[in-house]
Amino acid sequence: xxxxxxxxxxxxxxxxxxxxxxxxxxxxxxxxxxxxxxxxxxxxxxxxxxxxxxxxxxxxxxxxxxxxxxxxxxxxxxxxxxxxxxxxxxxxxxxxxxxxxxxxxxxxxxxxxxxxxxxxxxxxxxxxxxxxxxxxxxxxxxxxxxxxxxxxxxxxxxxxxxxxxxxxxxxxxxxxxxxxxxxxxxxxxxxxxxxxxxxxxxxxxxxxxxxxxxxxxxxxxxxxxxxxxxxxxxxxxxxxxxxxxxxxxxxxxxxxxxxxxxxxxxxxxxxxxxxxxxxxxxxxxxxxxxxxxxxxxxxxxxxxxxxxxxxxxxxxxxxxxxxxxxxxxxxxxxxx
Amino acid sequence: xxxxxxxxxxxxxxxxxxxxxxxxxxxxxxxxxxxxxxxxxxxxxxxxxxxxxxxxxxxxxxxxxxxxxxxxxxxxxxxxxxxxxxxxxxxxxxxxxxxxxxxxxxxxxxxxxxxxxxxxxxxxxxxxxxxxxxxxxxxxxxxxxxxxxxxxxxxxxxxxxxxxxxxxxxxxxxxxxxxxxxxxxxxxxxxxxxxxxxxxxxxxxxxxxxxxxxxxxxxxxxxxxxxxxxxxxxxxxxxxxxxxxxxxxxxxxxxxxxxxxxxxxxxxxxxxxxxxxxxxxxxxxxxxxxxxxxxxxxxxxxxxxxxxxxxxxxxxxxxxxxxxxxxxxxxxxxxxxxxxxxxxxxxxxxxxxxxxxxxxxxxxxxxxxxxxxxxxxxxxxxxxxxxxxxxxxxxxxxxxxxxxxxxxxxxxxxxxxxxxx
Numbered sequence: 001x002x003x004x005x006x007x008x009x010x011x012x013x014x015x016x017x018x019x020x021x022x023x024x025x026x027x028x029x030x031x032x033x034x035x036x037x038x039x040x041x042x043x044x045x046x047x048x049x050x051x052x053x054x055x056x057x058x059x060x061x062x063x064x065x066x067x068x069x070x071x072x073x074x075x076x077x078x079x080x081x082x083x084x085x086x087x088x089x090x091x092x093x094x095x096x097x098x099x100x101x102x103x104x105x106x107x108x109x110x111x112x113x114x115x116x117x118x119x120x121x122x123x124x125x126x127x128x129x130x131x132x133x134x135x136x137x138x139x140x141x142x143x144x145x146x147x148x149x150x151x152x153x154x155x156x157x158x159x160x161x162x163x164x165x166x167x168x169x170x171x172x173x174x175x176x177x178x179x180x181x182x183x184x185x186x187x188x189x190x191x192x193x194x195x196x197x198x199x200x201x202x203x204x205x206x207x208x209x210x211x212x213x214x215x216x217x218x219x220x221x222x223x224x225x226x227x228x229x230x231x232x233x234x235x236x237x238x239x240x241x242x243x244x245x246x247x248x249x250x251x252x253x254x255x256x257x258x259x260x261x262x263x264x265x266x267x268x269x270x271x272x273x274x275x276x277x278x279x280x281x282x283x284x285x286x287x288x289x290x291x292x293x294x295x296x297x298x299x300x301x302x303x304x305x306x307x308x309x310x311x312x313x314x315x316x317x318x319x320x321x322x323x324x325x326x327x328x329x330x331x332x333x334x335x336x
Numbered sequence: 337x338x339x340x341x342x343x344x345x346x347x348x349x350x351x352x353x354x355x356x357x358x359x360x361x362x363x364x365x366x367x368x369x370x371x372x373x374x375x376x377x378x379x380x381x382x383x384x385x386x387x388x389x390x391x392x393x394x395x396x397x398x399x400x401x402x403x404x405x406x407x408x409x410x411x412x413x414x415x416x417x418x419x420x421x422x423x424x425x426x427x428x429x430x431x432x433x434x435x436x437x438x439x440x441x442x443x444x445x446x447x448x449x450x451x452x453x454x455x456x457x458x459x460x461x462x463x464x465x466x467x468x469x470x471x472x473x474x475x476x477x478x479x480x481x482x483x484x485x486x487x488x489x490x491x492x493x494x495x496x497x498x499x500x501x502x503x504x505x506x507x508x509x510x511x512x513x514x515x516x517x518x519x520x521x522x523x524x525x526x527x528x529x530x531x532x533x534x535x536x537x538x539x540x541x542x543x544x545x546x547x548x549x550x551x552x553x554x555x556x557x558x559x560x561x562x563x564x565x566x567x568x569x570x571x572x573x574x575x576x577x578x579x580x581x582x583x584x585x586x587x588x589x590x591x592x593x594x595x596x597x598x599x600x601x602x603x604x605x606x607x608x609x610x611x612x613x614x615x616x617x618x619x620x621x622x623x624x625x626x627x628x629x630x631x632x633x634x635x636x637x638x639x640x641x642x643x644x645x646x647x648x649x650x651x652x653x654x655x656x657x658x659x660x661x662x663x664x665x666x667x668x669x670x671x672x673x674x675x676x677x678x679x680x681x682x683x684x685x686x687x688x689x690x691x692x693x694x695x696x697x698x699x700x701x702x703x704x705x706x707x708x709x710x711x712x713x714x715x716x717x718x719x720x721x722x723x724x725x726x727x728x729x730x731x732x733x734x735x736x737x738x739x740x741x742x743x744x745x746x747x748x749x750x751x752x753x754x755x756x757x
Contacts, residue, residue, distance in 0.1 A: 036423035036502055041410045043417075060450040067447055071438040140434045144451045145410035145427065216359035330413030333406060334350060 043330070050322055053147045061150045065157030072158070083162055084169060087121055094235050106237075106279055106294065111179060114170055115273035116234030119192070119266045122163045123200045124225055129155035130204035131211045131218035138336040148329050149322065152208035156201050163193075170273070185272035185300065191307045192268040199261045199314035206321040209328040212335050232262050233270075237294035239278075261313060264306040271295055271303065338422070340503055340534035341385040341408060346417035348378040348403055348558075377403040378414070379558040387422075388532040392549035392566060394539060394573050400558040401538045405429065405505050408536065423502025423534075426452045430507070431492030437481035441472055441491060444480050448495045462498045469520070470494035490517060497524045503534045508544065542570045542681060543717045567681070571613055571711040574644050574683040596632055596663060596690045596699035599625040601706040603686060605677075613709040616721040620674045620708060624688045626700075627667035634693040635661040639672050642685050642704065643719065649684060660693060678721040680712045 054061075073079030091113055099109040106112065133151045134141060141148060174181065211217040233241055245253045257263065271277060277295040296302075351372040357363045363370075377400045385391045395401040406412040408419050409427035434448045445466055449459040467476050470490040472483075480488065497504075506525075525548070528535055539545055545552050546566045554561040554573035562572045602625075606618040614620060622639055636659050641650040652659055652672075661670065672688070685704035692699065716722075 039410065039421040039425065041407060041414065041419040041421070043414055045413075057450075057453075059456055063447050063450045063456075067436055067439055067443060070443065071436060140451065141411075143411065143427070143429045144434050145425075146451050146453075214358065214360040214363070216361055220360065333412050 045326060047319065047322060047326070050147065050149070050326055054149055054153070057147055057150055060146060061153055061157060064150055064154035065161070068154055068158050069161060080165060084165065087117060087166060091117060098235055106292070108179060108274070111170075111174070112237075112270060112274050112294075113235065114166075114173075115269045116232070116266045118163065118166055118170065118273075119196060119262065119269045120229060120232060120234055121166065122159050122193075122196060123203070123262055124229070125162060126156040126159035126200045126204045127207060127221060127225060128218075129158060130208040131221050134208045134212050134332065135215070135336065142333045142336055148332060149205055149325055152205040152325075153201060155208075156197065156204055159200065160197065174273075180275055181273050182271060182275045185268070185303070188268050188300065188303050188307065189272055191304065191311070192265045195307050195311040195314055196262070196265045198311060198318055199265075202314055202317035202321040205318070205325050209325045212332055213328065228260070228262070231257070231260055232266055234266055237270075238263075238267055238296060239293040242296075258306075261310045264303070264310050267295055268303050268307060271298075338387050339384040339420075340387045340389075340422050341383075341536070342420040343381055343383045343385075343404070343408070344418045344420070346378050346381040346404070346407060346419060347376065347415050348400075348407060348412065349415045350375045350377050376558050378407065380417070381555075381558070381560055383553055383560060383563055385534060385536060386551075388534055389550040390529055390535040390537065390548055392537050392539060392545035392552035392569075393555060394542065394545050394552055394569060395555035396540055399555045401540075401555050402429075402507060403558075404555070405507055405536065405538050409505055421503060424453055424499075425503040425505065426496050426499045426501035427505040428493070428496045428507065429505070431489045431496070435480050435488065435492065438479060440479055441467075441476040441483070444491070445476075445495055448492075449499060452496070452499045452501070454499055462500075466491075466494045466498045469498060469524075471517075486517075493521055497521070497528070501533070503536070504528060506535065506537045508537075508539050508541070542573070546570060546681070546712075546715065546717050567711050567713055570681050571683075571709055574681070575707075575709055595630055596626060596628045596635065596667075598688060598690060598700045598702040598705070599627060601625075601686060601688050601702050603706045603708040605708060613711040614677060616680055616710055616712055617676055617678060620677045622672040622674075622686050622688060622706065624670040624672075624690075624702070624705075625667075626663065626670050626690060628663045628665060631665045632661075632663040632690075632692070632699070635663045635690050635699065636693045637661055637670050637672055638689045638691065640687040640689075642687070644683050644685075649679065649719070654691065654693070661690075663690075677710065679710045680716060680718055680721055681710055682719070683707055683709045 073083055091110065094113050094117075095110050098113075130152045133155050134148065137151055140146075141151075173179075207217060207221060211221075241257060242251070242254050245251055245257070274294075277297050278291040278293040280291050298306075352375045353370055353372045357366055357370055379400075381400075381404060393401045393404060403412065405427070406429065407414050408421065409425065409429070410419075410421075411427070411429075434451045435444045436447065439447065442463075445463060446456065446459050449462070450456070454462075467473055470487070470493070472487060472491060475483065475487065480491070483491070504525075525535065535548075537544065537548060549566050551563065552566045552569040553563045554569045554576070556573075556576050561576055562569055564572075602623045603620060604623060605614040605620040607614045624637070636654050638652045638654050638659060639650070640648060640652070643649050659672075663670075670688075670690070684707065686706045686708065687701070687703045688705060689701040690699040691701075712721075
């Protein structure tokens, strides 16, 4: 080239007029090679490494959750109000069906339902959302590398946000009606929430991976969750179930019933929020004033032990789910 | 020189299912069996990509180059083997791939940056640059679904390059946006090169590889053909491309009862004996071994040259007396000499025909009976060797009415037609 201009040509072939931005945006070059982290891609990524990767990308998890919420609720107050419509409707239906029509006459039944549904909604929303999350985000999964577990965890994040909103609504209602929770049991709630979140994460991670290969998992999940709901003491009480089991001579089955990890969590919620484990029916001609039990008359310690058991099982399930996810994840980009 | 990317015995096998059951119901109905054919997309690939170089991966569609790129990026897990990448990596497999149409441009910048591994704080620092680069200041808070495709792609590119990765993987996506934006992208890539970042470009276009890369690799059917400097790699790639494909059988023009038949065609050139290819501008001779049953006084030899895409590059004129021949009975060698072959890179095939001058009858025609390769040691690209010279002249007031044309690229000193002579 016989260009007379004094401008140095960055690289042969670059047009003379295009050099300008180079000076403006002069930045430091890359860091020396020895200081850079080494990324290894191979067939087997160890579980420990996966967990480290997830932890490193926690900011991404927050962003994914936030963007999911933004997409769903358009970031508006009204949008979040809509998100409450469904739980409110469910609550209303069960209240009418059980308290008014079929005559389950325990006092403050709405609060009882709310307490149980709070736990259930967290689990249900995340599990339902997780089945489609990887398939729905195929665009990202096929083109960008990041720990894909985060997609499943983002549905848990969304469910947690909705959970918090519901808690706020519940607190407002309880304050408005002057309903007292069992203050002494409230400190169990953080433990219950952690245990439930870990369990929900395990289920969500598992389902999100399986649905990539078996696309009808989402429909199956819907049905299974429905059954699961009725196997959890939410619209009825633990005591009612145990009574039924003993009248049928299978009292031992209550341990099977209790092995559902959502049950101890829902019971903790009910115990702490509803306030009492039993009530005395004074409305009818119940002259004996016999207390009707709703929950086992466990003390704090027994609940705590149950919750710790759930937590331990959930952590193991979570590790198992991560292993399964890791196995299936390798072919996501092909399957989608 | 350390390696930025080490690809170590990388094998990736896909399963090609005859029929794919993607639901539990179907699996149960079919007894859980899914017959499949294993397909090896990458077969024991080994390559070290050096720190700071721009490395090209050349291959035709389906050769495994994109699979390799996805394995390097960590999107696909290899069946066996391993990739080690030193430093941060950003892959531009598809621009704006991670965009959520429902979110605003602003949200997408943060989300995409985070997907590429940057923290929120780092993205905040780069945010203004990204918006400025994408030229989307007015629209940054609009939902991305309302963006035009050009805006979408600009934003995608802006995020990917402003992430400033140590290693950038590019899958032929540089041809985006309008001309001005393309140049901006190219500048950015050039700056990356100057800063010593490693770039891996995947392409099936030889021009892309030649213009941008320091070294390259050719792939075919999941295997590495060669790793070398671009010119050599392109030569081997083109040879394999043509050699691998079926060369059409000769169309036997036995219209005149096989009076003349062509046995073989060979190409001699100035590099014969020492190297398989010739350089642009060297001589070449097409030699045909011909049998003739009788003397043919009015024969004419015509030559056609096709490139690897099957496009005709040259065909001789049968009316040109220089091509006229007198064939004696028995036969011999017909030599068609080309004193200078002004072709650039490629593998070219040669067809030769012997026909009658007086009528249009063809004695014999050997279709694509020989090949020759041209390797261009320089950095010019295209098909034809041209030797331009560039000069600069000041505008002179005595030039009445002659306004120099402004070159479309806006470059100073582009050659201006000189009308004074």
